[in-house]
Amino acid sequence: MPVPLHTTGKASFDHIYDRADPREYYARMSELDYRIPELAKPFFEQQIREYRASARVCVPTVLDIGCSYGVNAALLRTGATIGELAEHYRDGGESGRHALIARDRARLAEDDRCPDIRFLGMDAARPALAYAREAGFLHDFVHADLEASDPTEEQRRVLASADIVISTGCIGYVTEKTLARIATAHPRRRPWMAHFVLRMFDFAPIEQELAALGYRTEQAPGLFEQRRFASADERQQVLNTLADKGIDTTGREAEGWLYAGLYLSRPLPAPGDDA
Numbered sequence: 001m002p003v004p005l006h007t008t009g010k011a012s013f014d015h016i017y018d019r020a021d022p023r024e025y026y027a028r029m030s031e032l033d034y035r036i037p038e039l040a041k042p043f044f045e046q047q048i049r050e051y052r053a054s055a056r057v058c059v060p061t062v063l064d065i066g067c068s069y070g071v072n073a074a075l076l077r078t079g080a081t082i083g084e085l086a087e088h089y090r091d092g093g094e095s096g097r098h099a100l101i102a103r104d105r106a107r108l109a110e111d112d113r114c115p116d117i118r119f120l121g122m123d124a125a126r127p128a129l130a131y132a133r134e135a136g137f138l139h140d141f142v143h144a145d146l147e148a149s150d151p152t153e154e155q156r157r158v159l160a161s162a163d164i165v166i167s168t169g170c171i172g173y174v175t176e177k178t179l180a181r182i183a184t185a186h187p188r189r190r191p192w193m194a195h196f197v198l199r200m201f202d203f204a205p206i207e208q209e210l211a212a213l214g215y216r217t218e219q220a221p222g223l224f225e226q227r228r229f230a231s232a233d234e235r236q237q238v239l240n241t242l243a244d245k246g247i248d249t250t251g252r253e254a255e256g257w258l259y260a261g262l263y264l265s266r267p268l269p270a271p272g273d274d275a
């Protein structure tokens with residue numbers, strides 16, 4: 001069956017984002033060698049380390065936007081690779097959702113690599129969030145589409161507790177609208193941000209919106225493999241988009257992989273703040 005494409009030209013996986021458990025998500029992503037959360041992990045760990053040192057916060061709160069089934073939290077907390085997680089859910093075989101949740105909870109109870117981090121998730125897909133919360137990967141979540149509307153007061157309070165906002169595979173689905181709503185959830189305190197963004201999406205509008213809120217953004221050196229193209233159609237459309245933007249895809253997307261850059265945004269200290 002042909003892989004449906006979004007209007008952006010990227011393959012659409014919307015049908016696997018809102019299943020009751022993550023088996024299909026990991027199975028499909030593993031077929032495409034989806035690896036951006038794995039490559040992102042050391043960079044997120046570094047942001048968390050630096051935040052701890054700079055803000056002198058013992059238990060920082062990390063908000064993963066477009067977190068799906070708690071993918072980044074699962075990688076950071078269990079120490080598993082994305083391949084091992086895919087295997088873990090493949091091994092789940094015929095077990096039902098409850099059995100998978102029990103297995104995930106038992107694994108975290110035995111070995112949680114991040115007992116001193118509070119993990120929040122935000123996503124537009126409620127079943128994925130519910131799984132991530134019940135499996136123990138997330139301490140709390142916000143089910144919202146902040147592209148469409150402001151957070152409710154209750155959602156705003158949860159978002160306002162974030163110290164660091166991270167994402168993989170989410171920018172493009174969400175824009176500066178969502179990020180500005182998250183950045184301003186707290187009336188004064190602005191969270192740090194670290195987003196892995198496909199080269200087909202322009203980070204400039206987000207950077208500008210965040211700059212107006214007092215942020216400075218830097219692109220970290222390097223490009224990161226996200227996944228293989230899902231079809232020849234997707235490849236052609238994405239290569240066309242990148243060519244239109246004047247981006248050289250030689251040795252990168254032209255070889256069959258989508259690539260992402262890492263954008264780091266931090267609030268500039270307000271005048272009179274200690275450096």
Ligand SMILES: C[S@@+](CC[C@H](N)C(=O)[O-])C[C@H]1O[C@@H](n2cnc3c(N)ncnc32)[C@H](O)[C@@H]1O
Nearest residue numbers: 017066067068071123124125145147168169173
């Ligand atoms: C490609 S998946 C990435 C999931 C996970 N971060 C990962 O890297 O494995 C994109 C996620 O963005 C979510 N999403 C799409 N539109 C959204 C929106 N407007 N607000 C929040 N999440 C959204 C989808 O439900 C899906 O879980």
